[in-house]
Amino acid sequence: MKAAIAEMEPYRRIVGPATRQRVRSTLRAALNAAIAQQLITFNPAAHVELEAGKRPKALVWTEERILHWKRTGEKPSPVMVWTPEHTGLFLDHIAEDRLYALFHLIAFRGLRRGEACGQKWTDTNLDAGLITVAKQLVVDGWEVYEDDPKTDAGARTIALDSDTVQALKRHRAQQDKDREEWESAWVETGRVFTRENGELLHPANVTRRFVELYEEIGLPPVRLHDLRHGAATLAHAAGADLKDIQEMLGHSSITITADTYTSLLPEADLAIAEAAARLVPRARATTENVTTENATPEADSEEPGEAEEAEADSVPDGADPSGEISEPGDPSAHAPLTQTAPDDESEAE
Structure with a gap:
């Protein structure tokens, strides 16, 4: 098999590891059938070593x-x-x-x-x-x-x-x-x-x-x-x-x-992470919210809604969350x- 691959014409595209694994599997099955019919005595394809045919993750x-x-x-x-x-x-x-x-x-x-x-x-x-x-x-x-x-x-x-x-x-x-x-x-x-x-x-x-x-x-x-x-x-x-x-x-x-x-x-990964985190009730988060709500406003405190607007303004409109x-x-x-x-x-x- 290795010799056949080496002799392939140079313009012919070489197939990848996964295809080579499938070719070897088919060849090995055919040669096993030949052994069963006593046409050959051993299976040469069983000893051919190939790189792993695992598909890469996208x-x-x-x-x-x-x-x-x-x-x-x-x-x-x-x-x-x-x-x-x-x-x-x-x-x-x-x-x-x-x-x-x-x-x-x-x-x-x-x-x-x-x-x-x-x-x-x-x-x-x-x-x-x-x-x-x-x-x-x-x-x-x-x-x-x-x-x-x-x-x-x-x-x-x-x-x-x-x-x-x-x-x-x-x-x-x-x-x-x-x-x-x-x-x-x-x-x-x-x-x-x-x-x-x-x-x-x-x-x-x-x-x-x-x-x-x-x-x-x-x-x-x-x-x-x-x-x-x-x-x-x-x-x-x-x-x-x-x-x-x-x-x-x-x-x-x-x-x-x-x-x-x-x-x-x-974006989808982040949404899943946030949704999963919200499923777990947290006493500390509740205590912090109560403390914040009962706190005495300072003279220079923000008007209601200003904090949310400031946070929203920190990311420019149209920004690409996945990176520019x-x-x-x-x-x-x-x-x-x-x-x-x-x-x-x-x-x-």
């Missing part, structure tokens, strides 16, 4: 993590998730880009890259606000081919929010204009997202464009697949339960959803493209 780009990344160029985790503010800045910046609707769809409804590139208009009902994920585009080396969704659960119907519906309607209108301009040279693929002449989008080029766009405004690095993590995190923060998120993402197991895709946003990022165009905010995680979209869940 982390949110907080202010502290952004500062660490700027100082060192290191990402805290291979899987990083933007805050809602980051996602909003990104979508506002790319509003006029040809691929805006594609990135919007992934950011809010969590499609895989290949699913978005493979989506067909015949499986898209904008009047009903529904899309059915029935096909995906898969990259093998540099070749692209159509395939079924990654798992049986991947074939699913997803509800669309009104903003996503409007984005797709504007995209369809632009595609109709492109079709008229290209006339007979237009390549009819029936895909929602295509090149200007109707040809299929290469998924790798979509990833490359994604990186170019977010680097233009100095956002911290994420993979395109991490927008899918972000969609799950947003849904979780909005109140969706794990079963709903599992179905939205097309996971075959709710364990994958729970273990990998529900990073807590700082650099202003768009700040050269110091840009990390080299080499700092982004490897493009392993094809094997990610």
